Amino acid sequence: MNTKPFPKVAAPSSWDATRKLELGLIHIAKAFFEKRDGMTREDYEGVIQSVTRTRKTSAALLTHAERNLLLQHFKAQGFKVAAKAGAKPLISPQHKKLRAMWYSLAEAGAVERPASAIACDQAVEAWAKRQAHGKVGQIDALRFADSNQLHKLIEEMKAWCVRVKARID
Known part of the structure; x- marks a missing residue:
């Protein structure tokens, strides 16, 4: 089991x-x-x-x-959770950077470690939506964020990493 x-x-x-x-x-x-x-x-x-x-x-x-x-x-009793059909991790370099920093935050104990890249993307997206009220601007979904918004998100997450002493490469 x-x-x-x-x-x-x-x-x-x-x-x-x-x-x-x-x-x-x-x-x-x-x-x-x-x-x-x-x-x-x-x-x-x-x-x-x-x-x-x-x-x-x-x-x-x-x-x-x-x-x-x-x-x-x-x-x-036999129930299994399957990923949504068509759910794929985000693959742009900026999305990958956000995902990598999220895992660094998890290693530092600031967030729970996601079970998969898709779960990580969902957690980053939830965080990004909460940042929308700040300097980033409205984000309906991370895949729709423009390059400037992604850059601002990366900078916000870098600052978070620094605050919690998470390793950023």
């Missing part, structure tokens, strides 16, 4: 994004078991109660730890 934990969102200030990701995975797992095993709503609510050892019957009411328990249970 594979006991690797589910991927976590790397940015510590993105608890809402983490919650949305976990709830999304739970609902995907629910649909998987509905299709595979004929799980009913009552079965699903019973699983939540038994796994979390609470009276809660909705994933939306669960704490982060309880959501992770539920996801681990679903994983042990």
Whole structure:
């Protein structure tokens, strides 16, 4: 049995994004078991109660730890997380630099280490969107950022690396 934990969102200030990701995975797992095993709503609510050892019957009411328990249970029962079809890591030199610096931040303990390049890109994108209110300008998705915006993001992340004493090459 594979006991690797589910991927976590790397940015510590993105608890809402983490919650949305976990709830999304739970609902995907629910649909998987509905299709595979004929799980009913009552079965699903019973699983939540038994796994979390609470009276809660909705994933939306669960704490982060309880959501992770539920996801681990679903994983042990055969649910697997697959990357989105067509999801590919960003490949421009500036995107690669941002990804490399994010991993340096992870090594310094400033963020959680992403499970894959795609997870890293998602974490960097979430961070970049939060920077949009500053000097960078509005960014809907990192792949749409222009060269000037990417340069500003790199400089912002370099400053962060310096503050936390992360290695930057």
